[in-house]
Amino acid sequence: MRKLPVFTLGVEEEYQIIDPNTRDLRSHMSKIVDGAKIILKEQVKAEMHQSVVEVGTNICQNIADARNEVSYLRRKIVDLAAEQNLIVGASGTHPFSKWQEQPITDDPRYHMIVKELQDTARSNLIFGLHVHVGIENRELALQIMNQACYFLPHIYALSTNSPFWEGRNTGFKAFRAHVFAKFPRTGLPEYFDSVQSYDNFLETLVKTNCIDNPKKIWWDLRMHPFFSTIEFRICDMCLTVDETICITALIQAVVAKLYKMSMMNTSFNIYRIALIRENKFRAARYGTDGLMIDFGQKKEVAYKELMVELLEFIDDVVDELGSRQEINYVYEILKNGTGADKQLAVFEENDHDLSKVVDFIVLNVGREIIFHIPAFKTL
Numbered sequence: 001m002r003k004l005p006v007f008t009l010g011v012e013e014e015y016q017i018i019d020p021n022t023r024d025l026r027s028h029m030s031k032i033v034d035g036a037k038i039i040l041k042e043q044v045k046a047e048m049h050q051s052v053v054e055v056g057t058n059i060c061q062n063i064a065d066a067r068n069e070v071s072y073l074r075r076k077i078v079d080l081a082a083e084q085n086l087i088v089g090a091s092g093t094h095p096f097s098k099w100q101e102q103p104i105t106d107d108p109r110y111h112m113i114v115k116e117l118q119d120t121a122r123s124n125l126i127f128g129l130h131v132h133v134g135i136e137n138r139e140l141a142l143q144i145m146n147q148a149c150y151f152l153p154h155i156y157a158l159s160t161n162s163p164f165w166e167g168r169n170t171g172f173k174a175f176r177a178h179v180f181a182k183f184p185r186t187g188l189p190e191y192f193d194s195v196q197s198y199d200n201f202l203e204t205l206v207k208t209n210c211i212d213n214p215k216k217i218w219w220d221l222r223m224h225p226f227f228s229t230i231e232f233r234i235c236d237m238c239l240t241v242d243e244t245i246c247i248t249a250l251i252q253a254v255v256a257k258l259y260k261m262s263m264m265n266t267s268f269n270i271y272r273i274a275l276i277r278e279n280k281f282r283a284a285r286y287g288t289d290g291l292m293i294d295f296g297q298k299k300e301v302a303y304k305e306l307m308v309e310l311l312e313f314i315d316d317v318v319d320e321l322g323s324r325q326e327i328n329y330v331y332e333i334l335k336n337g338t339g340a341d342k343q344l345a346v347f348e349e350n351d352h353d354l355s356k357v358v359d360f361i362v363l364n365v366g367r368e369i370i371f372h373i374p375a376f377k378t379l
Contacts, residue, residue: 002263003320007256015237030105032084063321074241090238092159126180128235141229145230149276154303156177156283158243158246160173160174174340177280185217232251239364240339246327250330252323287338
């Protein structure tokens with residue numbers, strides 16, 4: 001049997017910078033980013049809001065490399081924040097912070113986005129996990145992108161970690177996607193039958209001044225315009241390193257399986273985006289606890305059953321990728337709940353005190369890592 005190529009990985013996480021006294025988001029005034037650039041170079045950057053820091057791994061050859069990098073980066077950001085008497089949280093939204101009170105980063109790129117999108121941009125106070133998988137051949141990357149769309153809601157449900165928005169329990173396990181949906185060129189990607197049609201689409205957007213560069217395509221899954229990767233952008237920022245690495249391993253395995261099928265002159269079914277959108281809504285609303293649609297059987301099935309089927313589907317590539325342990329962590333998430341489930345449990349156990357939820361997302365940002373966190377002030 002032909003060996004799989006190396007499916008390199010890149011992981012980007014967006015962290016919340018929080019005041020340990022008020023538990024609200026707080027501007028780091030670029031001090032964390034400036035300090036991090038000395039150590040991490042181009043791996044760290046400011047985001048549109050001054051209370052957000054994005055960190056990305058180097059190119060990782062396997063899932064073990066990715067775990068080491070993500071753990072190291074979380075440790076460094078937490079330590080740098082502590083030097084400024086700030087703390088770091090890991091969640092898709094902040095439980096109660098108001099976007100109207102959060103300053104925008106002083107950068108021409110962000111000024112341009114705000115000028116164009118106004119409150120749509122200003123209110124985009126959200127935090128995500130983006131996973132890149134390396135594929136050199138663009139035609140093959142597009143084929144895999146088209147097929148992988150089906151699995152996006154399954155992956156998304158595991159990452160759900162944004163149940164609160166501006167002090168309210170939204171009733172969703174992941175409200176982040178609903179905030180981001182106000183942006184243009186977001187959500188599930190369209191089907192493209194060739195790289196030429198894809199490039200023609202991008203060219204049209206640039207020529208008609210819809211975008212000035214293809215990075216302003218913010219779909220849940222995209223071929224990266226500058227790297228030889230496909231980028232999964234649908235997931236919430238995960239609570240723990242274990243969850244981030246589990247989801248990264250699952251994404252890599254899905255790509256590897258679809259690649260293997262292509263090498264055997266077969267492929268996964270392509271389903272209408274409108275149908276997949278139904279499952280995405282269910283993932284956001286119910287996380288891992290709801291029903292999803294099995295389009296092949298045209299019936300509702302418990303999400304957990306569909307996830308077990310997905311694990312069986314990718315099983316023949318997992319050992320070659322060296323990610324069996326990381327993939328098996330899916331069962332821990334199914335058993336113990338997602339980040340959203342845990343946030344909601346803390347909320348209920350503490351008389352709906354959202355400051356306790358903030359404490360929880362801070363204490364879990366590096367649960368598997370040892371580092372110093374500034375002491376909380378009791379509210």
